Amino acid sequence: MNKLVTLVGLSFAIFFLLGLATTLTRSMMIGFFDVLPVYILMILAISMMLYEAFFDKK
Numbered sequence: 001m002n003k004l005v006t007l008v009g010l011s012f013a014i015f016f017l018l019g020l021a022t023t024l025t026r027s028m029m030i031g032f033f034d035v036l037p038v039y040i041l042m043i044l045a046i047s048m049m050l051y052e053a054f055f056d057k058k
Contacts, residue, residue: 006053013049017042 021042024035 010049010053014046017046 021035021038024030024038025032
């Protein structure tokens with residue numbers, strides 16, 4: 001049950017962060033290279049969430 005709740009919470013957070021990052025690229029005035037730092041930060045945040053949820057067992 002704990003793994004299921006963790007997985008659902010992580011999926012909601014990941015979908016929110018990816019939706020936020022892809023919304024920025026929909027604008028005609030903002031290019032891909034303007035949003036590249038946002039994508040890098042989103043990848044780092046998602047990887048840290050996944051690491052803390054499943055691999056950090058101290």
